[in-house]
Amino acid sequence: MGTSPEIIMILFVAVGCFMAYPEAVSSKHTGITRHYTFNIKLKNITRLCHTKSIVTVNGKFPGPRVIIREGDRLVVKVVNHVPNNISIHWHGVRQLRSGWADGPSYIMQCPIQTGHSYVYNFTITGQRGTLFWHAHISWLRATVYGPLIILPRRNESYPFVKPYKEVPILFGEWFNADPEAVINQSLQTGGGPNVSDAYTFNGLPGPLYNCSAKDIYKLKVKPGKTYLLRLINAALNDELFFSIADHSLTVVEADAVYVKPFEINVLMITPGQTTNVLLKTKPKAPNATFLMLARPYATGMGTFDNTTVAGILEYETPSSSLKNRPLLKPGLPAINATNFVANFTSKFRSLATAKFPANVPQIVDKKFFFTVGLGTKPCPKNQTCQGPTNTTKFAASMNNISFALPRTALLQSHFFSQYSKGVYTTDFPAFPLIPFNYTGTPPNNTVVNNGTKLVVIPFNTSVEVVLQDTSILGAESHPLHLHGYNFYVVGQGFGNFDPENDPPKFNLVDPVERNTAPRAWYDRIDAYLFRLNFEKSLSEPTLFIKKSKDETLLIVSIYVDDLLVTGSRVDLIQEFKKNMQNMFDMTDLGIMTYFLGMEVDQSDQGIFISQHAFALKILTKFHMENCKPVSTPLVMGQKLSSYGDEEKVDEREYRSLIGCLLYLTATRPDLMHSVSLLSRFMHSCNTSHLKAAKRILRYVKGSLKFGVMFKTGGQLKLSGYSDSDWGGSIDDMRSTSGYLFSLGSGAFCWSSKKQQTVAQSTAEAEYIAAAGAVSQAIWLRKLLCDLNEEQFEPTEIMVDNQSAIAISKNAVFHGKTKHFKLKFYFVREAVQSKDVSLAYCSSQDQLADILTKPLGAMRFEILRELVGVCCLQSKEEC
Numbered sequence: 001m002g003t004s005p006e007i008i009m010i011l012f013v014a015v016g017c018f019m020a021y022p023e024a025v026s027s028k029h030t031g032i033t034r035h036y037t038f039n040i041k042l043k044n045i046t047r048l049c050h051t052k053s054i055v056t057v058n059g060k061f062p063g064p065r066v067i068i069r070e071g072d073r074l075v076v077k078v079v080n081h082v083p084n085n086i087s088i089h090w091h092g093v094r095q096l097r098s099g100w101a102d103g104p105s106y107i108m109q110c111p112i113q114t115g116h117s118y119v120y121n122f123t124i125t126g127q128r129g130t131l132f133w134h135a136h137i138s139w140l141r142a143t144v145y146g147p148l149i150i151l152p153r154r155n156e157s158y159p160f161v162k163p164y165k166e167v168p169i170l171f172g173e174w175f176n177a178d179p180e181a182v183i184n185q186s187l188q189t190g191g192g193p194n195v196s197d198a199y200t201f202n203g204l205p206g207p208l209y210n211c212s213a214k215d216i217y218k219l220k221v222k223p224g225k226t227y228l229l230r231l232i233n234a235a236l237n238d239e240l241f242f243s244i245a246d247h248s249l250t251v252v253e254a255d256a257v258y259v260k261p262f263e264i265n266v267l268m269i270t271p272g273q274t275t276n277v278l279l280k281t282k283p284k285a286p287n288a289t290f291l292m293l294a295r296p297y298a299t300g301m302g303t304f305d306n307t308t309v310a311g312i313l314e315y316e317t318p319s320s321s322l323k324n325r326p327l328l329k330p331g332l333p334a335i336n337a338t339n340f341v342a343n344f345t346s347k348f349r350s351l352a353t354a355k356f357p358a359n360v361p362q363i364v365d366k367k368f369f370f371t372v373g374l375g376t377k378p379c380p381k382n383q384t385c386q387g388p389t390n391t392t393k394f395a396a397s398m399n400n401i402s403f404a405l406p407r408t409a410l411l412q413s414h415f416f417s418q419y420s421k422g423v424y425t426t427d428f429p430a431f432p433l434i435p436f437n438y439t440g441t442p443p444n445n446t447v448v449n450n451g452t453k454l455v456v457i458p459f460n461t462s463v464e465v466v467l468q469d470t471s472i473l474g475a476e477s478h479p480l481h482l483h484g485y486n487f488y489v490v491g492q493g494f495g496n497f498d499p500e501n502d503p504p505k506f507n508l509v510d511p512v513e514r515n516t517a518p519r520a521w522y523d524r525i526d527a528y529l530f531r532l533n534f535e536k537s538l539s540e541p542t543l544f545i546k547k548s549k550d551e552t553l554l555i556v557s558i559y560v561d562d563l564l565v566t567g568s569r570v571d572l573i574q575e576f577k578k579n580m581q582n583m584f585d586m587t588d589l590g591i592m593t594y595f596l597g598m599e600v601d602q603s604d605q606g607i608f609i610s611q612h613a614f615a616l617k618i619l620t621k622f623h624m625e626n627c628k629p630v631s632t633p634l635v636m637g638q639k640l641s642s643y644g645d646e647e648k649v650d651e652r653e654y655r656s657l658i659g660c661l662l663y664l665t666a667t668r669p670d671l672m673h674s675v676s677l678l679s680r681f682m683h684s685c686n687t688s689h690l691k692a693a694k695r696i697l698r699y700v701k702g703s704l705k706f707g708v709m710f711k712t713g714g715q716l717k718l719s720g721y722s723d724s725d726w727g728g729s730i731d732d733m734r735s736t737s738g739y740l741f742s743l744g745s746g747a748f749c750w751s752s753k754k755q756q757t758v759a760q761s762t763a764e765a766e767y768i769a770a771a772g773a774v775s776q777a778i779w780l781r782k783l784l785c786d787l788n789e790e791q792f793e794p795t796e797i798m799v800d801n802q803s804a805i806a807i808s809k810n811a812v813f814h815g816k817t818k819h820f821k822l823k824f825y826f827v828r829e830a831v832q833s834k835d836v837s838l839a840y841c842s843s844q845d846q847l848a849d850i851l852t853k854p855l856g857a858m859r860f861e862i863l864r865e866l867v868g869v870c871c872l873q874s875k876e877e878c
Contacts, residue, residue, distance in 0.1 A: 031071035031124075031153070036064075038078040040086050040112075040144070047204075048197055049211035050176040054143040055082050055135070061203045062170050062234070063133070063146030070128045070153050076120045078112055084180070085111035088120060089136035090148065091272055092255055092515045095484035098122035099411055102484050105137040108411045110652075128152045129256035130168070130230040130274040142179040142196075145172065145234040150256055159351065160252045160261060160278065163228035167219060170232045171240055171269070171294055172200040173305065179236075190379060190393020191386025192303050199235065199294060199309035206310035217311035219292065227279040228252075233269040238296040238304055239341075239479065242267050243330035244313055245290040249277040251348075257486075257513045258356050260349040266332060268297055268341050270479040273514075285315040291329045299336050306335065345492070348512035360488050360508045361462035368455070368463065369431045369497070370398045371438055373470035375448035377402065388446075388473065397448040399429045404452045412655075414456075428453035438470045438496050446472055460541040466497050486515045525558065528583055532576070537786040539779060545786055546572075552788040564592065598667055599707075601872060606745070608872050609667050610707025615700050618660045622653075622697060629702025630695060631861070633674035634854035638692070639730050640677065646686040654685040657693050664700070667707050669740060669750040670864045671696065673851045676752040677736075680729075708868045714744040716789050718780055720797040721841075722773035723848035724755070724765040733758055735765035738851025739773035739797075741780060746868020749776065752851040763803035767827070770804055770838060773797050774830050781835060794834045798841040798848075805838045 043056045057063035068074050080086050089103035101122040105111040112118045128150050135144035147168040152158065173196035175182060186193035198205035201217035221227060229249070233240060243266040250263050253276035261278075269275055295308040333340045350358035376392040379385035387393040395402040406413070406423050413423040436443050457463065465487070467480065490506040529536075529544050534556065537543035546554040546567075554567040554576055563580070567573045577588050592600050601608040619625040661675040674696050681689045720741040728736045734757070740750040751772070759765035777795045784791055799805055808827050830836045849855065850863040 031069050031073065033073040033075055034068050036066055036074070036076045038063075038076055038088065039081060040078065041081045045143075047174050047200075047212070047215060048176060048209055050197075052176070052178070055084060055086075055140055057144055057146065060146075061143055062172065063144060065147050065149060065168065066133065067149045067151065068124055069151045070124055070126070070156075073121070073123045077117055078120065079117040080112045080114055083114055084140060085113055085137055086140065086144070087111045087118075087136050088133055088144075089483075090120065090122070090131070090133050091481070092127075092131040092274070093122065093148070093484070094125050094127055094486070095122060096125055099484060103136050104483065106406050106409050108409060108483075110409050110412070111137050124150055127256040129253040129258070130232060130276055131256050132170070132232045132234060132274060134234060139179040139183040139236065141234070142173060142175060142236060145170065147230060147232055149230065158252075159258055159353075159356065160250075161226055163278065164222070164225035166228040166230060168202075168230040168232065169217075169219075169311075170200075170202050170234050171242070171309070172203060172234045173236055173238075174198040174200050174203075174205055189384075189386040190377070190395075192394065195303055195305040196236070197305075198307060199238075199240070199296075199305065201292065201294070201309055201311040204311070208308055208310045217292075219311065219313045220316050221279075221281045221313060222316050223281050223285045224283050225281050227281065229277050229279055231267075231269060231275045231277060233271050233273050235271050237271060238298065239268060239270045240294045241297055241332045241337075242269060242292070242294045243332055244279070244292045245328040245330040246288075247279060247281075247290060247313065249279055251275060251277050254348060254512060255486075255515045258351050259512060260351060260510070262347045264344065264347075266330070266340075266344075268344050272479065272481045281315070285317045287325055289314055289325045289327050291327060293330055293332055295332055296335060297333070297337065297341055299338055308332075342492070342494075345489075348489075349510045350488075350513050352510035358488070358510050358513065360490065360511060362508065363462060364464040365461045366457065366463050367430075367466075369466045369468065371400070371432050371468045371470050372396075372398055374473040375400065375402070376446045376473070377448055377450065394473070395448045395450075399432050400434075400448050401428060401453050402448045402450050404450050406452050410452075410454065424452040424454050426454050426456050428455045430455070438468050440471065440496075442470075442472045468497050482515055486513055488513055529556065532579065535786075537783065539782040539786060543783075543786070545788075547788060550788060555787065559596070562595070564595070597663065604712065606709055606711040608707055608709050610705065611664055611667050612705050612707075615664060615704050618657075618664065619697060619701060621660070622657055622694075624694065624697040624701065627694075627698050627701050630698045631702065631857040632855065633671055633696045633699040634677070634692065635695070636854050636856045638854045639728075640681065640689060640692060641730050642681055642684045643731065644686065644688070646688050649685050649687055649690045651682065651685055654690055654693065655682045657690075657697075658682060661693070661696060661700075668869065669708070669747050669867050670703075670706070670850060670860075670869045671700070672750055673736070673738065673752040673853070674699075676754075680754065703871075705871045705873055706869055707872075708746040708748070709870050709872075710748070710868070711745045716743045716784075717793075718743055718777070718784060718791050718795045720773055720777055720795065721846060721848035722766070722770045722797050722799050722838075723846050723852050724759075724762075724769035725852040726759060726762045726765040728853060729754060735759050735768070736852045737765075737769035737772050738848045739769065739776060740848055740851060740867060741777065742868070747847075749780065750851060750867075751776070761803075763801055763807065766799060766801035766804035767807055770797065770799055770808065771827050774827050774836050777836050778830060794831075794837040796837050796839050798846065799838050800841055800843045800846040802840055805840055808838050 038057045041056060041059055042053045043059045043061065044051055045054050045061050054061060078088055085105065087103050087105040087109055090101065095102045098121065100109055101120045102108040131148040131150065133146055133148050134141040147170060149168065176197045182194050198209050204215040204217040205212045206216050207213050231242065248263050248265055249267065250261050251259060251267065252261050253259060255274055267275060290313040292311040292313055293308055296304055296306065298304045352358040375395050375397050376387055377395045379391045379393055384390050385393045408423050410424055488511040490508060490511045491502060534544040534546045537545060542558040544556040545552060552568060553572055554565060557564045565573055565576055580586050581588065591602060594600065597611055597614045599610050599612055658675065658679050661671065662679065665672045665675055678689055678693050718741060720739055722739045725736040727733045735755045736752065737755055738752045740747040742748060755768050759768060774797065777797060781791050781795060808831050831838065847863055847866050850860065850867065
């Protein structure tokens with residue numbers, strides 16, 4: 001959306017973790033897996049009497065249709081055969097647990113290089129309608145794009161009349177020149193890019209352009225039928241009006257979300273938007289042919305392609321001749337018809353029904369105010385630019401920050417914190433640093449700041465964003481696309497946003513939902529669970545508990561679109577599952593045996609969790625299924641470094657291997673330290689690191705059936721171990737912290753992590769490690785309290801350093817602690833408030849030793865058994 005100077009939206013963000021309670025599980029219905037292959041290749045295409053070689057998918061322009069049903073998994077292998085780097089963005093797809101598959105180069109992924117391939121793998125969840133895919137690097141999307149059609153689940157119908165036929169129509173642009181050269185010139189000079197030579201319907205410019213009489217898109221229809229037109233604006237920059245002569249259209253869906261139907265003669269569609277409309281043909285075939293037209297809506301000062309693309313709607317009549325039929329032409333609004341556009345966009349409303357609710361949050365956790373507009377930046381020395389002056393360049397900005405594209409993917413940098421240093425900062429301003437009259441007289445200083453600045457939002461946050469257009473270098477329309485998520489447009493208007501008088505006017509009942517909204521499922525189920533008298537955990541927002549006085553009746557954990565439920569009574573569990581199936585489209589999978597790659601074996605002795613099948617897949621993927629097993633994941637005393645003269649290895653293969661092993665640590669604390677250690681070198685991996693990683697695979701081969709055993713019985717008393725390896729990193733002499741916690745059986749929580757500061761003594765290293773363990777212990781105590789398992793005694797954390805324990809109890813150690821960071825002093829408060837207590841254990845009894853350093857085989861195997869890692873089968877079978 002971007003048709004007016006002021007738009008207010010509420011965005012949903014849900015990125016987090018889960019808690020598993022493995023008694024029984026219900027899950028939303030899942031579909032099938034659909035496979036596609038995209039071969040990126042050059043193809044000679046002629047338009048407007050210009051023949052040129054363009055980048056295509058499978059030699060098609062536009063690219064192939066991808067057809068899928070809601071709930072299906074989509075697997076697309078992209079093979080790059082062209083000189084350009086490439087990536088594919090799945091525009092508007094809800095990326096749940098699959099952010100890497102979203103596609104933007106240097107944001108979600110590194111681009112696919114020439115001769116290489118990449119597999120996109122994600123599931124369509126809670127969406128049905130029309131989206132599209134396109135290249136997301138430079139301007140390759142001018143030719144690399146195609147429709148993504150999401151059909152309803154099988155045996156489900158549309159909330160409107162079933163169409164006779166469904167037809168995708170993609171609006172695009174054609175450049176006689178190379179689009180890559182066009183954008184590169186614009187970036188170099190700082191001026192607006194040269195405009196396209198034509199707009200297109202499904203790649204065809206139509207008869208209104210020179211030398212294009214035969215390149216006409218024709219929509220052939222039968223009388224008395226209803227057609228579903230799937231309209232996609234794949235143009236690079238321009239919003240477009242669209243109309244069909246003497247035919248009305250009924251809007252029924254926008255951005256893969258159903259809307260309240262409304263009838264129009266003309267619609268406006270923004271770049272990246274999709275709109276499904278119903279076309280009801282005339283009862284009898286008329287003696288006429290009808291033009292379909294599209295041309296731009298523009299309000300800014302920049303140049304744009306002020307031309308019109310035409311197609312033909314033609315009735316199928318076997319007898320009459322087409323030559324003598326009159327050609328009817330529709331009327332389109334003026335190029336700058338902002339009032340028309342504002343009125344049109346205001347008609348969009350969510351269905352807001354029980355089946356398709358509008359789950360607008362009534363409480364906002366975080367608010368942002370973003371000014372959007374054009375500013376300037378200085379021209380490089382000895383260069384003439386084409387901005388407002390020959391010494392400046394145009395620069396788009398939000399809150400006066402012009403985004404600088406990094407050379408390392410941001411998502412990669414975020415997940416591997418050692419990358420983030422120097423790649424981005426998290427200080428993007430939530431509000432304009434210098435407020436001014438945004439739509440009035442522009443400020444004298446129009447220079448913007450450059451930077452790769454981000455906002456990092458916590459899990460489960462409801463966000464309100466006010467987008468305020470500015471008149472710094474002239475007012476203009478600014479379309480918005482939010483990757484992987486959705487937003488509700490709750491208000492829009494002209495002029496400056498009024499924080500006091502505008503919010504009461506927000507539409508919080510049935511606002512239109514644009515692109516994708518992962519929180520819709522959470523909000524809907526939140527409301528229903530509250531109706532069933534569940535309470536949400538204050539410590540874990542995806543955990544719900546139903547209590548009766550001091551008894552816990554049911555526990556429900558949500559992970560994206562999966563539910564885990566356990567309880568004290570089988571009849572209550574069965575009743576809960578029946579209620580959920582009546583309310584939601586869900587499938588009961590019975591007693592949990594498999595979840596997110598984890599295998600669960602439940603018996604009278606306890607619960608055993610492992611990842612045997614996933615471990616086998618890793619060995620097969622990296623061709624190590626026939627390797628010779630070893631008894632430990634690392635050689636005792638082994639030290640690894642980023643420096644040295646050893647040969648570099650393929651970073652992609654190494655990162656893929658470490659990523660797989662990191663997922664395996666979900667049930668294998670015995671792997672945690674070794675994998676965490678090797679993850680530090682993903683930015684500078686060499687042969688020694690790869691050799692060490694393959695040794696871990698050899699250890700995995702010898703312990704394939706190992707997992708964690710949680711035995712039945714016993715008191716649920718929380719206890720922990722904390723340890724450090726002082727100066728363990730030879731690159732920067734930082735120490736490694738490790739902790740683990742149990743409830744009287746196998747470890748259920750563990751960590752191995754390099755410390756953020758250099759410790760000057762073993763006591764300081766141990767104290768810093770203890771601070772991390774204490775923080776985790778406090779959170780776990782709160783969680784247990786929510787589950788009616790309150791810990792009345794201090795949680796004992798075992799530490800093998802007497803000085804660290806003394807520092808936690810006695811503030812007299814000034815000489816040893818005066819340089820400690822303030823954040824570590826909360827350990828003393830936790831000890832004094834009797835939330836935790838640090839107790840001494842000998843180094844021989846320190847179980848967390850397995851999380852901080854490479855050990856010998858005998859010591860490693862003893863600790864592995866003590867933390868609960870074992871094999872259910874006999875020794876010979878393991």
